Amino acid sequence: MISFSGVSKRYPGGQEALRGVSFAVQSGEMVFLTGPSGAGKSTLLKLIPAIERPSAGSVVVNGQNVGALKPAAIPYLRRHLGIVFQDQKLLYDRSVFDNVVLPLSFSGVPPREAARRVRAALDKVGLLGREKANPVQLSGGEQQRVAIARAVVNRPAVLVADEPTANLDQESALRIVEIFVAFHQVGVTVLIATHDQAVAARFGQRVLHLSDGRLGSTEKGT
Amino acid sequence: MRSWLRHHRQALAAALGKLAAQRASSAVSALVIGVALALPAGGYTLLESVRTLTGRMSLDPQLTVFLRDKAVRGDVDALAARIKTDPRVAVSRFVPREQALKELASVEGLTDVVGALESNPLPDAFVLRARDRDAQAIDALAADLRRDPSVERVQADTAWARRLAAVTRLARVAVLLLAGLLGFGLVAVTFNTIRLQILTQREEIEVSKLIGATDGYIRRPFFYLGLLQGAGGGLLALAIVWGALELLNPQIAALAASYGTNFRVAFPPGGGAIVVVALPAALGWLGAYMSVSRYLREIQPK
Numbered sequence: 436m437i438s439f440s441g442v443s444k445r446y447p448g449g450q451e452a453l454r455g456v457s458f459a460v461q462s463g464e465m466v467f468l469t470g471p472s473g474a475g476k477s478t479l480l481k482l483i484p485a486i487e488r489p490s491a492g493s494v495v496v497n498g499q500n501v502g503a504l505k506p507a508a509i510p511y512l513r514r515h516l517g518i519v520f521q522d523q524k525l526l527y528d529r530s531v532f533d534n535v536v537l538p539l540s541f542s543g544v545p546p547r548e549a550a551r552r553v554r555a556a557l558d559k560v561g562l563l564g565r566e567k568a569n570p571v572q573l574s575g576g577e578q579q580r581v582a583i584a585r586a587v588v589n590r591p592a593v594l595v596a597d598e599p600t601a602n603l604d605q606e607s608a609l610r611i612v613e614i615f616v617a618f619h620q621v622g623v624t625v626l627i628a629t630h631d632q633a634v635a636a637r638f639g640q641r642v643l644h645l646s647d648g649r650l651g652s653t654e655k656g657t
Numbered sequence: 658m659r660s661w662l663r664h665h666r667q668a669l670a671a672a673l674g675k676l677a678a679q680r681a682s683s684a685v686s687a688l689v690i691g692v693a694l695a696l697p698a699g700g701y702t703l704l705e706s707v708r709t710l711t712g713r714m715s716l717d718p719q720l721t722v723f724l725r726d727k728a729v730r731g732d733v734d735a736l737a738a739r740i741k742t743d744p745r746v747a748v749s750r751f752v753p754r755e756q757a758l759k760e761l762a763s764v765e766g767l768t769d770v771v772g773a774l775e776s777n778p779l780p781d782a783f784v785l786r787a788r789d790r791d792a793q794a795i796d797a798l799a800a801d802l803r804r805d806p807s808v809e810r811v812q813a814d815t816a817w818a819r820r821l822a823a824v825t826r827l828a829r830v831a832v833l834l835l836a837g838l839l840g841f842g843l844v845a846v847t848f849n850t851i852r853l854q855i856l857t858q859r860e861e862i863e864v865s866k867l868i869g870a871t872d873g874y875i876r877r878p879f880f881y882l883g884l885l886q887g888a889g890g891g892l893l894a895l896a897i898v899w900g901a902l903e904l905l906n907p908q909i910a911a912l913a914a915s916y917g918t919n920f921r922v923a924f925p926p927g928g929g930a931i932v933v934v935a936l937p938a939a940l941g942w943l944g945a946y947m948s949v950s951r952y953l954r955e956i957q958p959k
Contacts, residue, residue, distance in 0.1 A: 484867070486867065506957065507871075507872075510866075510869045510870060510871040510872075511869070512869075513867070513868055513869035514868075514869035518867065518868060520867070524860075524863075524864045524867065526860060526861055526864060528861075537864070537865065537868065538868050538869060540667065541664075541865065541869065541870040541871065541874040542869065543660030543663065543664065545660075545663070585868070586868075589869075
């Protein structure tokens with residue numbers, strides 16, 4: 436579903452974020468990407484929706500070479516991915532409902548159908564009653580769940596999340612990961628970056644360890 | 658197709674929502690555009706009115722053909738036949754010298770002068786009206802008639818018409834120049850207001866792009882914003898011109914009446930009014946297009 440081969444990313448200024456990274460995530464698999472901050476986890480995840488382009492190597496998502504995609508094709512790639520950003524990127528000038536409906540408004544889903552899907556997505560993350568609230572009124576964990584609802588409202592086959600448990604207490608963090616596990620169980624391919632080894636180890640999924648831009652051991656957690 | 662329509666409806670609703678949310682600044686922007694556009698729109702209105710006026714004034718493109726004293730009867734008859742059948746001549750009338758003298762004598766103050774004359778100094782003449790009111794056509798007709806052996810002189814006063822036409826042309830170029838300059842300004846103003854609008858929505862644009870919005874989707878509401886602002890300015894310009902005419906026309910009418918005519922400046926006719934609204938709308942769209950495209954290029958990842 437996602438495959439990296441020999442991927443390097445050098446930022447202008449010479450900083451090398453990724454060096455010769457190769458791995459593959461099978462369809463329906465759930466994989467954790469761990470490593471200390473600055474190891475290149477965010478850069479790696481940004482290559483998948485073509486937010487960044489690789490300096491060398493190829494990134495293939497669902498059979499498409501993402502690095503070579505024309506700018507006009509990128510929006511359609513992103514619509515088929517569910518992306519949860521490190522800083523959530525919620526819009527605080529509108530309600531939870533309007534945040535979650537955003538991806539549907541530009542893919543041309545009729546309003547009635549869109550509303551139904553938004554409620555379904557909010558139901559899956561346990562926020563069904565809060566659609567009229569403003570994200571500021573929600574706790575950190577709840578805001579993160581709004582971000583997840585927005586990522587899955589388009590029913591993507593791939594879900595990519597960057598540090599979804601950062602700044603959350605243990606209980607909220609586990610709750611978030613459980614939501615991802617639930618999506619994995621219904622067949623969604625999930626890739627989660629986290630610096631928290633304990634969270635990654637707990638769910639018995641494959642773990643990729645990134646350190647200084649290089650991919651280390653690929654082990655199955657216990 | 659249905660989703661395309663829905664996208665446009667959404668974008669229009671978003672643009673209207675923004676205008677309503679920022680009523681004061683939207684009104685000021687539209688007013689700036691409106692006042693600026695009122696100048697060329699007013700000039701255009703004035704020119705159109707002058708043009709209909711000149712059309713009316715040259716309604717009698719009259720030529721007087723004076724014949725030679727010693728013109729041969731047969732030649733005169735031939736000339737009369739030629740004038741009668743010339744397609745450029747609408748109406749012609751032969752004025753024999755006796756009748757001309759009689760007409761002159763009937764003019765007040767000249768009766769005595771005419772009575773004192775020993776012989777009739779006036780020549781026979783044709784008075785004719787050209788079908789075409791164009792000065793050039795009249796001149797050509799006069800030149801043709803002048804070549805006839807029995808013609809002494811042809812009188813056709815087209816100089817004033819030429820001068821008026823030249824002045825109107827000059828004014829037209831000036832108005833066009835002004836309109837062009839202000840149109841350019843309008844694009845610049847829209848470019849800037851749309852840019853400010855984009856900056857206030859930077860986050861929304863960034864997030865939308867990250868989760869799969871096309872550039873077209875992001876552009877659309879701003880297009881409508883530019884379009885509505887331009888059209889609003891155009892409507893205001895029309896309102897300003899209309900208001901000015903309401904104030905000026907009674908004065909113009911009074912002045913014209915003292916010259917014995919009933920001139921008044923007419924509000925731009927239907928087509929003109931549409932241009933005054935549609936053109937700024939198109940220019941507003943253009944300004945918005947340039948502004949959004951530039952912004953989207955700026956945020957494009959390299």
